[in-house]
Amino acid sequence: MTRILALLSFLLLVSPLQASEPIMRYLALRDGWVSWIYVHVPEQGDLNLEAMDGLMAISISRKEPTANGLPAQADAPMLQAFSDTVSAALKEFGGIYLGEQSGGNVTSIYAAIPLPNDGLRDALLKNVRALGHEPDLRAKLGGHEEFYASFLLPTLYDYEVQYNLAVTQALAKQGDLAEVARDVEHFAYFKNAEGAAAFENLIKSYGYIHSKTSKAEAGPGEHLVRFRHFGVIDVWEISERTLKLKQAALEAGGEYDGWETQVIKTRNGG
Known part of the structure; x- marks a missing residue:
């Protein structure tokens, strides 16, 4: 037998928002699905979530599902375009990108947002549809701080x-x-x-x-x-x-x- 020491395999990626704000990626079980989780972890300060009013989830289903529900390599350009599009809209309308979940052949981007925010909703519908996907948008008042801490950050x-x-x-x-x-x-x-x-x-x-x-x-x-x-x-x-x-x-x-x-x-x- 060969003894193998386990090594930490988190990957720090460049955020689509700013190069100084990295994204942590890790594999996890969420909502019954094996998922890639991306979470915004700013190097300095915090995300100022107390200034936001609620949580929004922007989701799309992949057109070519995989057996394990995780994105295939061929999905990378589409998912990057989706992330960039949502991030741009959040920046324009005062939202904060929290992270993403890709599992069960669905990718969801989560954001803390000021409410009401019809401008953000309209921009997301228009711009994500332009990518060839029909987005599912869900928003609720409050819960964004707890969601970030308990769902996106690793346990x-x-x-x-x-x-x-x-x-x-x-x-x-x-x-x-x-x-x-x-x-x-x-x-x-x-x-x-x-x-x-x-x-x-x-x-x-x-x-x-x-x-x-x-x-x-x-x-x-x-x-x-x-x-x-x-x-x-x-x-x-x-x-x-x-x-x-x-x-x-x-x-x-x-x-x-x-x-x-x-x-x-x-x-x-x-």
């Missing part, structure tokens, strides 16, 4: 998914069949034997099998706890596990250090 679980995507994608590049169940081994380090013992008892209650606790030759602690579970390689399920394990190790005074598994290239486990 701890979202961060965990990005870390584990680096591992699952590396396995896939080696020909791994993720749907085949196998042993997955985990590692955690502790500074003392008491912390390691407390963690061992905790993971047993979670259903893990304790493999071994030994003196660590290297790492962030003197005691290394190795343990495993049996299952398929699903980034969403793995991320639920690793988030819980990180929190449990921290509570026991240690540090969860990741997981590894054998690359499986045949359905009989070989």
Whole structure:
């Protein structure tokens, strides 16, 4: 087995608004769909959302759906034109671009806006239709600050998914069949034997099998706890596990250090 350390895979992109205002992109589950989320994260200051009155969603459906609901590479020019068009209208009529969601073969741009704003609505209808799409426009009073914080900004679980995507994608590049169940081994380090013992008892209650606790030759602690579970390689399920394990190790005074598994290239486990 080759141990693979998960790496953060967030991408900072150039905003269609200003080069000094980056956009964070990450993969997440939203509204039951695997989605690309783009969120406006200004480097200086905040978005001044308290000055806005409400939330608007501007949505279009892709004309050539994909099986997983995510945009294809060929969709990139159209989606960029859509984003640029909406951003220009928001700038003209005093709105603030918050972010985007692309999933379920629908792309939605979210904005905080002053209300009423008939000029913005008319401009969006006209200009998005000029791109060859019929937009679905929905606006409501209030809720924009909570939506930005709870829907667009990444949660701890979202961060965990990005870390584990680096591992699952590396396995896939080696020909791994993720749907085949196998042993997955985990590692955690502790500074003392008491912390390691407390963690061992905790993971047993979670259903893990304790493999071994030994003196660590290297790492962030003197005691290394190795343990495993049996299952398929699903980034969403793995991320639920690793988030819980990180929190449990921290509570026991240690540090969860990741997981590894054998690359499986045949359905009989070989």
